[in-house]
Amino acid sequence: MGGSSLLDLPLLLFIVISIDGALCRNTVSPWLGMDSKWPQVKKNFTKSEAMCPEGQHPVGDICCQLCPPGTKKAFDCVMDGGKPTCANCAPGEDYTDHPHYYDKCLRCGLCDGEHGLEVRKNCTTLQNVVCGCAKHFFCNSPECKHCEPCAQCEHGILEECTENRNAVCHVGVPRNKWLYLLLLLSILPIILLIIYCWRRKCKQNVYTWKVRNEEIIPLSYKDIDLSTHIPKIAEKMELDQVRRFVRKMGTTEVKIDQVKNDYSNDTEEQKIQLLKHWYESHGKKGAYGRLILGLRDIGLRVVAEKLQEVISAHPENQPENGNSSVLHIQGLDSS
Incomplete structure (x- = not known):
């Protein structure tokens, strides 16, 4: 009876170890022999977490050295700690100024x-x-x-x-002080005439003058989809005017230079691409009014009026109520 118990002891120990291995599968088990996947999982975890020495870059489950400045990565290394295949940047076209693991060089800037x-x-x-x-x-x-x-x-x-x-x-000072008096006497009749006209109820004429010089936006128009009008807008503007406008609207110099580089031989396409980028960034809502006001803000009032005529003449952009004379005058008193 005692001998039978001694023989059953190894069998019982084996059963306990087997149950521990089954319950602790995919966990950190002290019985490495029962959980043979752990060493491999631990190895992959270490590599995937980018635990590479300083100056190396993780690639799959190995680490590669970096490409030196002036080059770009062409092919990954094939062994842990190895050197990748690096290709030189194109002189005068692109560059890299520090060790890296990118497969492209940075494009050279332009001095405009x-x-x-x-x-x-x-x-x-x-x-x-x-x-x-x-x-x-x-x-x-x-x-x-x-x-x-x-x-x-x-x-x-x-x-x-x-x-x-x-x-x-230097601040200019007229040598002849009588010049001030002469100037005052020359404009005094004009001042008196303006005061007289105002008191004689010439307000309507003044009102008309103000309308021509204030910002005018059609109220009866919905938000106009400018995407179909961009080529026509570009046709009515010079390249420098387009650049001034998009710069006023917040387009970065990096984007402006990129468009200039991508379409260096096609100024018309540069204008279209810059206007498209602005419109996509702004969105349809309020874009038409922002276009007109933005052009006026940078002194392109004549261009703004031409674009208003071209866009409003399109059949889809006619006022909903059929009355194109409904206007909103910004900055004008109601009196």
Whole structure:
């Protein structure tokens, strides 16, 4: 009886170990022999969590060294800690300025002469182009995307224009003090005539003058879908006018330069792409009114009026109530 109990003890121990392995499957079991998947799971977990030495990049379950500046990754490495196949960036076209694991180089920037910029250092495979303000231009912001023309001093210069500061001009003082009196006497009849006209109930004429000089937006129009009008809008505007408008609307210089690079030989397509980007960013709601007001804000009132005529002439954009004379005058008193 005692011998039978001793023989049953190993069998009982084996059953306990088997139950532990079944219950603890896919968990951290102290019985590694019963859970042979754990070492492999632990290894894959370590690699997938990017636990690579500094200066290496995880690729699957191995780590690869980085490509040096001036190159891009062509093919991954084939062994842990190995070097990938790196290809050189195109001189004068793109670059990388630090070790990395990207399969593309960064595109070289442009120094746009239309914005008063000139090249200080050419783009190499190791660094981007370095731009600066051209002669007679300045920029007073830390990162210059475009430079402003220096002031033209009519009465002489106190301080010369530099790359970081505009010129300081002398304030002109007329030598002949009688000039002020002569000027006052010449405009005095005009002032008196205006006062007389106003008191003689010429308000209607003044009202008409104001209407012509205030912002006018059709009230009876719905939000117009400008996507079909963009080619016609681009046709009525110069490239510089389109750039000024989209810049006013918040389009970045990076996007403007990208469109210029992508369509360098097609100025018409540059205008269309810039206007499309603005419209997609803004959305249909309020875009028509924003277009007209934005053009007026940057001094392109004539262009705005032409576009109003072209867009409102389209059959789909006729006022719902059939009365195209319903207008909203911003900034005009109701009196």
